[in-house]
Amino acid sequence: MSPTIKLLQGNEACVEGALAAGIQFYGGYPITPSTEIAELLAEKMPRVGSAFIQMEDEIAAMAAVIGASLTGAKSMTATSGPGFSLKQENLGYAIYTEIPCVIVNVMRGGPSTGLPTSPSQSDVMQARWGTHGDHPVIALCPSSVEETFWLTIRAFNLAEKYRTAVILLLDEVVGHMRERIEIPDHVDNVLTRKKPSVGREGYRPYQPDADLIPPMASFGEGYRYHVTGLTHDETGFPTNDTEKAGILIDRLHKKIDNNLDDIVEIETQMMEDAEIMVVAYGSTARSASRAVKDARALGIKAGLFRPITIWPFPANELKQYLPQLKQVIVAEMNLGQLILEVERNVAGKAPVHGVLRGDGELITPTQILARIKEVQ
Amino acid sequence: MSAYEKYLRNNRLPHILCSGCGHGIIMGAITRAIEKADLDQDRTVVVSGIGCSSRLPGYMDFDTLHTTHGRALGFATGVKFAKPELNVIVIMGDGDALAIGGNHFIHACRRNINITTIILNNNVYGMTSGQFSPMTPQGHFATTAPYGNVDRNFDICELSRAAGATYVARGSAYHAVMLTDLITKAIFNPGFSVVEAISQCPTYYGRKNKQGTAVDMLNAQKENCVTVAASAKITSDQMQGKIIIGELHKSEAPEYTAVYRNIVDSLQAKEMK
Amino acid sequence: MRHEIRLSGSGGQGIILAGIVLAEAALHEDKNAVQSQSYGPEARGGASKSEIIISSEAIDYPKVTAPDIVLALTTESYKKYAKNLPANTVVIVDFSVNVNGDTGVLSLPIIQAARDELKRPIVSNIVALGALNAVAKVVSPESLEAAVLRRVPKGTEDLNRKALALGYQLVGKYMLTSGYIR
The missing domain is CATH 3.40.50.920 (Rossmann fold)
Incomplete structure (x- = not known):
């Protein structure tokens, strides 16, 4: 079948991309200028049997996304400026516990409430260093409506492949303008996370493979494992051992740094x-x-x-x-x-x-x- | 080996809790209730936030999720809504659930999502060494209330009921058998359930407020707690300073994931036509 | 081929939809189009705008800087969005707009015609689109009609066809008599 040609907003293209990537869970909270993403997903997700929830705030939305991802669901949230600030705490949790998810931030003028309907690119450093602690980050930045579609898919792919939170940084111009987009009938190369090849007895949830990425079991599959935002060893349980703490933070950085050729695009x-x-x-x-x-x-x-x-x-x-x-x-x-x-x-x-x-x-x-x- | 011991990660014991802490008794009650309710160990997720009580899931042999401070219900909502067939149990402390997590708590009650929440109320922030919590009574002492607490405290059960929880109960560490029974009923409730479990913190709250040893504090629970049935038979004067334990509220309301499922089903039925 | 078009009016006049329709009509002629609009407090009542760039080339900078066509349905939007225009810009306004003596403005009874002849002032935006396209010939009449019909509610197709035709007629009728000279 031939692709469908449409006139879409960047925010709408983000939704189309998320659907093409197989989004199964969206948790959000309304905020300009990202709200169209939530509105459109609220309409589309129940039609395909996937889960849309509007939470009580941005913090809970980010938390819900991580919880859902632990059950195996491809999960996303979308927000703007002030909401992005609120998500930072749990964004760090997702990165440290290596739970795949996508965070869309449609950047608006700030600081504070700022210019809610005007564009800016002033969350670039917040995307990099917004959550506390030393951590690697992947953030993608589209320039057009069509690229927003493809980068949304890529954000899901990178999140699943590298077991991390991926930030999609739109700005208000890209989010709101409408332009031509070709939506393919089918998208190839949609990735899903690596699953463990061993049973419960042999499973160590944070023991990486040679690529430094640990296979991820879903909650409810009988692995009965522990996830914590405390520094943890390969078993997933907390540790204060400095050697193990060093190994973990080192691996988190290396799993990204060793794959720059795959991740970096210009x-x-x-x-x-x-x-x-x-x-x-x-x-x-x-x-x-x-x-x-x-x-x-x-x-x-x-x-x-x-x-x-x-x-x-x-x-x-x-x-x-x-x-x-x-x-x-x-x-x-x-x-x-x-x-x-x-x-x-x-x-x-x-x-x-x-x-x-x-x-x-x-x-x-x-x-x-x-x-x-x-x-x- | 007791029947419930299969629900513990014995290789993670001993636990980090202080001697005399009530949380171990309450964890025992939770695991016994899971056993009584016959939940599938592989299909049950236990979620917590941050604090002393939030360390309990680490000792429990399920899929366990130790999240950020106050946010356990946000994470748990994601788990439950993404996979409604899982049983979700949330363990929170009083500061965790009602101060930093207060907004999440009332909204989880309002949604009536099928999650069983146990709030371990020891009237203090224990993990950070004894600051006052939203459950520290006015006038009582804490490291951040050196002249007596200025704040008033919540009534967890009244708050839960008003916010829309469909099962609300209160128990205590001393009344462990009754607590097990209340948690079991909470698990069976097909909606959002709250069980306040009164616990003792002899290390911080007890010491700051001259409440004696852990045994003294447990005895105080025995003295001060009055069952719902007994409370109906005594005067309001006699009720002064007493705490009612037992089942405090039960109601029926549509469950969140079921309502959403109905929408999905009706949309998909339309598409089939 | 490149057009920069600015449609303006007050919130609720269907200016945004008109912009989308015009951009979609261009897409279906295999041209590139970008549409953007005012949001937030600016878009609530008061003057709102919808801007469209149509080009046979790729469109980089997506904002309108030198519009060749400007439509204003209210005096407020005329004052706000029809100033500092290039000399050859086609300016179309509704009869109700006070142009304060400006010359070179094509004034058409868009809202009045929608109200009197179609009994539906809500289609003023489509009348305006017909008029705009009659003057500026941005897209073919067929493309415009097809784009309108794709976007309007079911059951209103006839009404909207008539609205478009009315727009074209208004230009035929008033272009010369209005003193509009290009």
């Missing part, structure tokens, strides 16, 4: 001979793309570097361009977040400039082009 435009690299992500990358094209028309060798996986940051991919770069520009809808990571990786080899905006308006191509012209 897009570049006209970077082959670029001397000025514009780094941008999400909706801002659309403005940057326009600006780079306009710069080329003026004979300026500019290119776009777009992190699609924003965490882990695509450091190796960026560094490969360093020898050819004379200037680096980072455009983002905040007053300087990802630019810190870019600066860290550029490490003084080229000047790094910001096109930064925190007033709730999308950065325009004109703004970025002006900066390109200024620094060339």
